[in-house]
Amino acid sequence: MWRVEEIDRRIVTLLAGDGRMSFTDLARETGLSVSAVHQRVRRLEKRGVLRGYTSLVDYEAIGLPMTAFISIKPIDPSAPDDAPERLAHLTAIEACHSVAGDESYILKVRVSSPGGLEELLQQIRAAANVSTRTTVVLSTPYEHRFPALDEAEGSETLDQP
Amino acid sequence: MWRVEEIDRRIVTLLAGDGRMSFTDLARETGLSVSAVHQRVRRLEKRGVLRGYTSLVDYEAIGLPMTAFISIKPIDPSAPDDAPERLAHLTAIEACHSVAGDESYILKVRVSSPGGLEELLQQIRAAANVSTRTTVVLSTPYEHRFPALDEAEGSETLDQP
DNA sequence: AGTGAAAACTAGGCGAG
DNA sequence: CTCGCCTAGTTTTCACT
Numbered sequence: 001m002w003r004v005e006e007i008d009r010r011i012v013t014l015l016a017g018d019g020r021m022s023f024t025d026l027a028r029e030t031g032l033s034v035s036a037v038h039q040r041v042r043r044l045e046k047r048g049v050l051r052g053y054t055s056l057v058d059y060e061a062i063g064l065p066m067t068a069f070i071s072i073k074p075i076d077p078s079a080p081d082d083a084p085e086r087l088a089h090l091t092a093i094e095a096c097h098s099v100a101g102d103e104s105y106i107l108k109v110r111v112s113s114p115g116g117l118e119e120l121l122q123q124i125r126a127a128a129n130v131s132t133r134t135t136v137v138l139s140t141p142y143e144h145r146f147p148a149l150d151e152a153e154g155s156e157t158l159d160q161p
Numbered sequence: 162m163w164r165v166e167e168i169d170r171r172i173v174t175l176l177a178g179d180g181r182m183s184f185t186d187l188a189r190e191t192g193l194s195v196s197a198v199h200q201r202v203r204r205l206e207k208r209g210v211l212r213g214y215t216s217l218v219d220y221e222a223i224g225l226p227m228t229a230f231i232s233i234k235p236i237d238p239s240a241p242d243d244a245p246e247r248l249a250h251l252t253a254i255e256a257c258h259s260v261a262g263d264e265s266y267i268l269k270v271r272v273s274s275p276g277g278l279e280e281l282l283q284q285i286r287a288a289a290n291v292s293t294r295t296t297v298v299l300s301t302p303y304e305h306r307f308p309a310l311d312e313a314e315g316s317e318t319l320d321q322p
Numbered sequence: 323a324g325t326g327a328a329a330a331c332t333a334g335g336c337g338a339g
Numbered sequence: 340c341t342c343g344c345c346t347a348g349t350t351t352t353c354a355c356t
Contacts, residue, residue, distance in 0.1 A: 009223070012216070012218060012223060015215075015216035016215055016216050016218060017215070018213070018214060018215075019180040019181060019213075019214030019215040019216045020180065020181055020214045022348085022349060022350085023349070023350065023351090024348075024349060024350090032324080032325095033324070033325055033326075034325095034326095034349085034350085034351095035324080035325070035326080035350095035351080035352085035353095036323070036324055036325075038350075038351070038352095039323080039324085040323090047222070048219050048222065049218065049219050049222040049223065050216050050217070050218065050219075051216075051217040051218065051219050052179070052180075052216070052217045053179060053180035053181040053214060053215070053216050053217065054176070054177050054178070054179075054180040054214070054215060054217060054305060054307075055173070055176035055177050055180045055211050055212075055213070055214050056211070056212040056213040056214065056215060057173060057177060057210065057211065057212065057307070058209050058210050058211075058212050061208065061209060061210040062170070062173060062210065062310060063310075064308065067258070069230075069258075069260070069267060084302035084303065088302075088303065091306065091307075091308040091309040092308055093306065094304075094305070094306050094307075094308070095301070095303060095304040095305065095306065096301070096302045096303050096304075097228070097230075097298045097299075097300075097301050097302075097304070098298065098299045098300045098301070098302065099230070099296050099297065099298055099299060100296065100297045100298075100299055101296050101297070105302075106230060106296065106298075110308055135260050135261065135262050135267065136260065136261045136262070137258045137259070137260055137261075137267075138258075138259045138260060138261055139258075139259045140256070140257070140258050140259070141245035141257045141258075141259065141266075142245065142249070142256060142257050143255070143256040143257075143258070144215060144255070144256065145252065145254065145255050145256065146215075146218070146252075146255075147225065147252045147253055147255070147271055148252040149223060149224075183331090183332060183333085184332070184333070184334090185331080185332060185333090193340095193341080193342095194341065194342050194343075195332085195333085195334095195342095195343090196334080196335090196341075196342070196343080197340070197341050197342075199333075199334070200340080200341085201340095203334095
């Protein structure tokens with residue numbers, strides 16, 4: 001009697017929790033056959049609901065112990081705003097969000113040291129002609145959590161053929 | 162002649178790019194045997210360098226099209242600061258970073274609508290006794306990128322037996 | 323959409339260099 | 340640390356419902 005979509009949400013949630021979970025395990029958890037889950041996962045991938053898989057990495061262990069948020073604002077507000085493309089080559093930038101508010105973008109960056117952050121800030125200012133405001137992360141109580149999906153959410157979009 | 166560590170960095174980078182890559186493929190990409198890669202991956206997992214695997218999800222497709230950053234500040238600065246624990250039950254909060262600066266934490270949240278954001282803000286203020294400052298994300302040019310790891314970074318920490 | 327079974331491929335353990 | 344072999348288990352396709 002529950003909507004079919006329940007199962008897709010369950011699959012997405014399970015894979016968010018363990019991106020390497022086998023189809024066999026997904027099948028057991030969802031009560032479907034292996035081939036049915038397989039088919040659903042492939043369909044979710046094709047539709048872009050599942051956009052890929054990644055490992056969660058300890059940035060401290062790979063020599064990038066420092067995280068910061070950098071808000072940027074164009075120095076010349078009349079110039080075309082192509083900051084994301086201009087900054088894309090800086091691999092220390094993990095994410096770039098266009099935001100409402102005083103500044104135009106928020107960047108999340110990972111660097112090895114204060115010196116590395118200073119250097120990155122100079123590169124950002126030079127590459128995109130922006131002023132910056134930096135907020136250094138001291139610790140991260142949690143990250144990469146996945147929300148509980150209830151039937152109110154996603155039903156319309158996930159339910160299309 | 163190159164440091165052995167080169168290979169571990171390569172493995173981490175490959176798994177960051179495709180968290181479901183098979184050991185067979187990892188072996189081919191790194192030039193090692195399957196069992197050698199297998200052993201290295203298990204070691205990286207045990208050391209906590211690889212902390213897990215997850216799927217990348219299109220939040221719009223699952224009915225959570227709205228992302229925001231919420232900075233919070235305690236209303237009573239003399240009270241013990243246990244905001245992360247007090248907020249942990251709110252699954253709309255994807256990440257919680259303790260930060261330097263005017264505010265004490267930055268939260269990243271996913272909601273279904275402005276109404277959902279409003280409700281979440283009330284819950285946050287009530288649960289942690291904080292004031293909030295919200296920055297709504299308009300679009301995300303990129304996210305979840307993984308930095309290029311060069312030999313300068315990570316060598317010390319990754320190189321230990 | 324779902325199922326079960328066959329074929330191809332992968333994971334994970336073992337002994338050896 | 341690395342290799343290659345081996346078996347159990349997983350992925351993927353297919354014909355059928």
